[in-house]
Amino acid sequence: MTTPPDDQRRPLDAASSEPLHPRAREVLLAALDAGWADPRRLHHEGRRARLLLENAREAVAEQVGARPDEVTFTSSGTDAVHRGLLGLHAGRSRVGRTVVVSAVEHSSVLHAARWTGAPVAEVPVTPTGEVLPSAVARTLADAAEPVAVVAVQSANHEVGTLHDVATINEVAGDVPLFVDACASTGRVPLPSGWSAAAASAHKWGGPAGVGILLVRKGARWRAPFPADDRADERAVGFENVPAVLAAAAALQAVAADADAVARRQHALVDRIRREVAQLPDVEVVGEAERRLPHLVTFSALYLDGEALVTELDRLGFGVASGSACTSSTLTPSHVLAAMGALTHGNVRLALQHGTTEGDVDAFLAALPGVLSSLRGRIGL
Missing domain, CATH: 3.40.640.10 (Type I PLP-dependent aspartate aminotransferase-like (Major domain))
Structure with a gap:
């Protein structure tokens, strides 16, 4: 699979690891x-x-x-x-x-x-x-x-x-x-x-x-x-x-600078939550206000989490899916199951300290096409 070069990628998986400060x-x-x-x-x-x-x-x-x-x-x-x-x-x-x-x-x-x-x-x-x-x-x-x-x-x-x-x-x-x-x-x-x-x-x-x-x-x-x-x-x-x-x-x-970063990231995640929730058959999960400032998870009906991660990665977005430390085994998220949420087709974004508004713009612009393309492949 061909992906953009490192200097053109937009990693959005800080919940796994941040780059060395x-x-x-x-x-x-x-x-x-x-x-x-x-x-x-x-x-x-x-x-x-x-x-x-x-x-x-x-x-x-x-x-x-x-x-x-x-x-x-x-x-x-x-x-x-x-x-x-x-x-x-x-x-x-x-x-x-x-x-x-x-x-x-x-x-x-x-x-x-x-x-x-x-x-x-x-x-x-x-x-x-x-x-x-x-x-x-x-x-x-x-x-x-x-x-x-x-x-x-x-x-x-x-x-x-x-x-x-x-x-x-x-x-x-x-x-x-x-x-x-x-x-x-x-x-x-x-x-x-x-x-x-x-x-x-x-x-x-x-x-x-x-x-x-x-x-x-x-x-x-x-x-x-x-x-x-x-x-x-x-x-x-x-x-x-x-x-x-x-x-x-x-x-x-x-x-x-934690307070300033938190305010900026909270606003960016608010925007992600709001715009993603407007897409067809997509559910944003988790607490809207009392939450970590940088993290958001959503689930897309009818789709597979691995396919979403792979397609987004091909476009240069590094995101996660499934249980945070078991995604490599394709294990459904026990967290989402305990919440009564969809356990398939989920994507987790975690903004890095260096994530910009432009990175968020690019992700939100790309996501509808990814969802539409993947659903089209399975006849939906």
Whole structure:
């Protein structure tokens, strides 16, 4: 399949990954020379690497509203999710076993919950994908066994709907709350109420392979995997200090203009939602206002998501379809199914920090022709 050259393409899949932020690139290159040593060693090079690591920890803590000693760097967002959720579950093993998750959690959360072998109770969502505190309260009350942990994302990774995490924490009472904040960190502030949380650097323009695990001071968290002889009990192995420092620099950079970017992207997505909804047999899904500023998903009746992605890619638009991390297996979206929305023919756009109004103009101009052409091929 022939596609436009890179300089003519319009990538619209920031929910998967942002390009490396210029500030991250600058810091990464400098840190490759200064931060290569093992930060646990006592020699000069090790102490220098340790200083860089602690600087990164402090920078991230400041941006997410945590203490530096609550921040751990992991090998990925998925690793942070697993350690956060499973660590809280292990820490509550004497109290309860049941894991409560919302029906629209990321697959990494759902896999971790099932991996425990404990009962898993799902919280239903509204047609816009919102996890209501009242629904969490009912699920907790109906649980057949004592609950160890509740998992609710800060914002949905496929449709962008924001959740009232602070109120959900209130109804959860003494049950700890794990928050997957991978989709929202760097876009909107981390909500309060978490006992543990996770984020992923490549989603805000940091290097891939850096996850952030937050564990609140005083939370009952216990290492769910074999221990390592490191200073941070929540981490294993040798941190990639240059990548960690670059991730922190990128987070600082995007946070500095997050409000302005959010306003601009919210307006662009409002326009996309409005114009796409006017097309025949197309349904825009998710919350219209209480949502991530950069993300929108819609479904086209009678069409296949893979065909839509392929045709749009041929025209230079990089978009996603299906469940956010399972589209390569053509698995229908469990998020859309939980919302009662169409699970086929869906397209997810996630604007990058550099996406322009011209990019949106071009996409909206191309989409009607793509829909018409694909429907024509199947005789509609």
